[in-house]
Amino acid sequence: MLSVSNISLRYGKRVLFDDVNIKFVPGNCYGIIGANGAGKSTFLKILSGEIDATTGQVSTNPGARMSVLKQNHYAYDAYNVLEAVMMGNVKLMDVIREKDEVYGKPDFSEADGLRAAELESLFAEMGGWDAESNAASLLSDLGVKEEHHGKKNDGD
Ligand SMILES: Nc1ncnc2c1ncn2[C@@H]1O[C@H](COP(=O)(O)OP(=O)(O)O)[C@@H](O)[C@H]1O
Ligand SMILES: [Mg+2]
Structure with missing residues (x-):
């Protein structure tokens, strides 16, 4: 509520x-x-x-989390519907982005390994593993059928 x-x-x-x-x-x-x-x-x-x-x-409610998307809908043109919904969870998206950066490093150091472990635990705490299926349920509950979840604004 x-x-x-x-x-x-x-x-x-x-x-x-x-x-x-x-x-x-x-x-x-x-x-x-x-x-x-x-x-x-x-x-x-x-x-x-x-x-x-x-x-x-x-x-x-205690523990509830709010997802918010920008009113400028063009901001999500590069993403499909499901990805755009997930982007409402800015903190989770920041963790995912940093995780990709760390794992993508050509010179992965011990410090990077520690940071990666931290990020993995943050990801799990934030429900990262369920984020995609939660976003899909949210869309389906709003009447957006699964066949549209992979579409982009440009009609792809
Ligand atoms: N920071 C601000 N300072 C002064 N007036 C503002 C500010 N932000 C919005 N307003 C005024 O508040 C009113 C409501 O704006 P807004 O919420 O954007 O309306 P809507 O989204 O319903 O079109 C407008 O008259 C706008 O000019
Ligand atoms: Mg307005």
């Missing part, structure tokens, strides 16, 4: 939100609609923790 309590946001004198309270509950898929400039993007930035609200709190 994602819980929004008493969120207000002001830019100077301008009040964008005043005392917003919402609970996003499991099993539902939510969309936010509103006129241009109404504050949709700003609200999502508050939800994801990118910016702080003037008042109020956003809370999730």
